[in-house]
Amino acid sequence: MARNKKAVILLSGGLDSATVLFWAIRKGYHPQALIFDYGQRHSREVASAKALCKKAGVLYQVISIKLPWQGSSLLDKKAALPKAKNVKAVGAEIPSTYVPGRNTLFLSYGLSFAEATGAGAVMIGANALDYSGYPDCRPDFISAMSKVFKLGTKAGRQGRPIKIVAPLLKMTKSQIIKLGTKLSVPYQLTWSCYRGGGKPCGTCDSCLLRNKGFKVAKVKDPAVN
Amino acid sequence: MARNKKAVILLSGGLDSATVLFWAIRKGYHPQALIFDYGQRHSREVASAKALCKKAGVLYQVISIKLPWQGSSLLDKKAALPKAKNVKAVGAEIPSTYVPGRNTLFLSYGLSFAEATGAGAVMIGANALDYSGYPDCRPDFISAMSKVFKLGTKAGRQGRPIKIVAPLLKMTKSQIIKLGTKLSVPYQLTWSCYRGGGKPCGTCDSCLLRNKGFKVAKVKDPAVN
Numbered sequence: 001m002a003r004n005k006k007a008v009i010l011l012s013g014g015l016d017s018a019t020v021l022f023w024a025i026r027k028g029y030h031p032q033a034l035i036f037d038y039g040q041r042h043s044r045e046v047a048s049a050k051a052l053c054k055k056a057g058v059l060y061q062v063i064s065i066k067l068p069w070q071g072s073s074l075l076d077k078k079a080a081l082p083k084a085k086n087v088k089a090v091g092a093e094i095p096s097t098y099v100p101g102r103n104t105l106f107l108s109y110g111l112s113f114a115e116a117t118g119a120g121a122v123m124i125g126a127n128a129l130d131y132s133g134y135p136d137c138r139p140d141f142i143s144a145m146s147k148v149f150k151l152g153t154k155a156g157r158q159g160r161p162i163k164i165v166a167p168l169l170k171m172t173k174s175q176i177i178k179l180g181t182k183l184s185v186p187y188q189l190t191w192s193c194y195r196g197g198g199k200p201c202g203t204c205d206s207c208l209l210r211n212k213g214f215k216v217a218k219v220k221d222p223a224v225n
Numbered sequence: 226m227a228r229n230k231k232a233v234i235l236l237s238g239g240l241d242s243a244t245v246l247f248w249a250i251r252k253g254y255h256p257q258a259l260i261f262d263y264g265q266r267h268s269r270e271v272a273s274a275k276a277l278c279k280k281a282g283v284l285y286q287v288i289s290i291k292l293p294w295q296g297s298s299l300l301d302k303k304a305a306l307p308k309a310k311n312v313k314a315v316g317a318e319i320p321s322t323y324v325p326g327r328n329t330l331f332l333s334y335g336l337s338f339a340e341a342t343g344a345g346a347v348m349i350g351a352n353a354l355d356y357s358g359y360p361d362c363r364p365d366f367i368s369a370m371s372k373v374f375k376l377g378t379k380a381g382r383q384g385r386p387i388k389i390v391a392p393l394l395k396m397t398k399s400q401i402i403k404l405g406t407k408l409s410v411p412y413q414l415t416w417s418c419y420r421g422g423g424k425p426c427g428t429c430d431s432c433l434l435r436n437k438g439f440k441v442a443k444v445k446d447p448a449v450n
Contacts, residue, residue, distance in 0.1 A: 063291075067334070068341045094379045101337030104377045108333040109292070112326030116293045136377040144372040151369050152329045152361040154319045 004120030007031045007165070008110045011060065013048030015210060016125030016168055018190045019180040021056055023167055024123055026183055031123065033060035034109055038067070038099070039075045042196025051189045063109055072099045074194060081194050087208040091133035095205060097194060103136035107145050107164065114162045115155050122149075123165045130173035130209050142166050173213030181219050188222035200224060229345030232256045232390070233335045236285065238273030240435060241350030241393055243415045244405040246281055248392055249348055251408055256348065258285035259334055263292070263324070264300045267421020276414045288334055297324045299419060306419050312433040316358035320430060322419060328361035332370050332389065339387045340380050347374075348390045355398035355434050367391050398438030406444050413447035425449065 007024055011017045011033040024031045035049040046062065053060040073079035073096040082095045103126065110122035126137040135141060146164050150156040168176050180187065192210045193200035200207050200223065214221040232249055236242045236258040249256045260274040271287065278285040298304035298321040307320045328351065335347035351362040360366060371389050375381040393401050405412065417435045418425035425432050425448065439446040 066288075067337055069337070094382065098379055100340035101333060101378060104373055105330075105333040105337050108326060108330040112292050112294070112330050115325035116295075135379060135382045138376070141373070141376045144369065144376050147369040148329055148366070148373055151363070151366045153326060154323050154360060157319065157360045 004118075004160075005029050006117070006119040007121040007123055008114045008117070008119050009033050009058075009123040010106050010110050010125070011035050011049045011052065012125065013045040013052065013190060014125070014192050014206075015180070015187060015190045015213075016127060016176060017049075018052050018125075018187070019176050019183070019185050020123050020125045020167060021052060021058065022180065022183040022185045024165075025056060025058075029121070029123075031058055032113075032117070032119070033058055034106070034113060035060050035062045036065060036106055036109075037062055038065040038102075039069060041075060041077050041194065044191045044196045048189055048191040052186070055186050055189060061113075065105065069099055073097050074099055081204050083203055084205055084208060087212045090205045090208055091131050094133050094135065097132065097205065098134055101136070103134075103141070104145065111149055111153065111162060115153050119162065120160070121163045121165045123167075125168055126166050127168040127171055127173075127176065129170065130213060132205050132209070139169055142169065172216070173209055174216035177213045177217040177219055181217070190223060192223075229343075229385075230254050231342070231344040232346040232348055233339045233342070233344050234258050234283075234348040235331050235335050235350070236260050236274045236277065237350065238270040238277065238415060239350070239417050239431075240398075240405070240412060240415045240438075241352060241401060242274075243277050243350075243410050243412070244401050244408070245348050245350045245392060246277060246283065247405065247408040247410045249390075250281060250283075254346070254348075256283055257338075257342070257344070258283055259331070259338060260285050260287045261290060261331055261334075262287055263290040263327075264294060266300060266302050266419065269416045269421045273414055273416040277411070280411050280414060286338075290330065294324055298322050299324055306429050308428055309430055309433060312437045315430045315433055316356050319358050319360065322357065322430070323359055326361070328359070328366070329370065336374055336378065336387060340378050344387065345385070346388045346390045348392075350393055351391050352393040352396055352398075352401065354395060355438060357430050357434070364394055367394065397441075398434055399441035402438050402442040402444055406442070415448060417448075
């Protein structure tokens with residue numbers, strides 16, 4: 001292979017990273033997935049990520065992280081999840097679902113895994129348009145982390161830095177869904193809701209963004225019905 | 226407290242981070258240590274780090290990391306450790322003991338732990354003078370990572386970024402040992418040798434750097450005799 005097409009993909013089980021996975025395959029990459037089990041409120045997300053890998057025929061590794069992250073309502077079942085008045089209010093400020101340093105840590109694992117296995121890229125589904133307002137999803141953060149990838153590794157010092165590929169960074173949720181629909185992403189396998197349970201709650205930030213995205217894209221969400 | 230003196234310290238069990246630990250206490254910080262168990266060739270390092278925490282009266286948490294790091298001779302017992310002809314040759318190129326993305330990952334854990342527990346700093350014993358040539362010990366890497374700390378967190382966005390404190394970055398090994406001797410760092414508890422066993426081998430890069438440091442500082446190494 002003239003260009004290194006081996007890639008590590010950070011897979012959450014949500015809509016965005018699922019789209020990146022199928023996009024990468026279509027683009028001729030050979031992805032391996034990292035799935036993080038970090039004490040989420042429910043195990044639904046991890047199960048979705050595994051199901052997506054099986055469907056795509058991609059190998060995965062589950063990384064277990066134990067940190068004192070009790071402060072985040074995404075992890076603490078006793079904490080109330082934020083309830084935005086409407087989808088326009090989502091992302092206006094950093095919500096209680098924020099997990100300290102999450103994407104920094106996930107990308108670091110991706111970097112390390114990529115360099116150890118000779119992959120040339122780490123892929124992430126971060127996007128900063130229809131998003132929850134997390135600081136570690138924004139373009140300036142991704143740029144800063146790219147510099148770390150370049151300066152902090154043997155690969156980078158030797159002139160073949162591992163790249164961060166974030167194809168959805170500046171796309172709206174409906175654009176992502178349109179792209180994924182073209183790529184036949186099995187959205188019925190994805191899970192976006194901050195709660196677990198049988199059906200998405202429809203009221204958390206993540207459900208609001210997803211529902212708006214499908215509505216604007218004029219696509220029926222196969223996970224809801 | 227007017228200024229946040231709560232700090233997270235990345236503790237390896239070696240000479241450098243031990244010095245940072247006692248320096249931090251002397252400076253009035255309240256450190257908590259993170260110790261990483263990542264499949265080192267021997268468990269001596271982790272035992273040393275724990276002993277240092279007990280001696281200093283500091284709480285610690287052991288973080289277990291499982292990654293496909295077999296490529297590094299620091300982790301693979303079957304691989305040969307590098308043997309420099311002399312101490313001047315150490316650090317001239319990146320050695321086989323390099324572990325992909327190690328300090329990026331350790332600092333990311335530090336960041337996450339610091340933000341989750343309200344600490345204002347992450348401390349690391351990195352130094353780039355008498356060192357093994359690892360890219361993730363250099364000042365430009367530390368600067369890039371500091372930017373990540375600022376941009377990728379809620380704390381940073383709210384104007385109180387978590388700082389990376391690397392007090393040894395531009396010190397020689399003998400300067401570090403002189404500082405530590407003033408601070409009464411119990412160097413007999415530290416372990417620098419890449420091998421395990423009862424006594425340091427005296428021939429690996431890390432032993433060469435340590436021995437030179439004590440010699441130049443005109444201090445007897447209490448771990449050797």
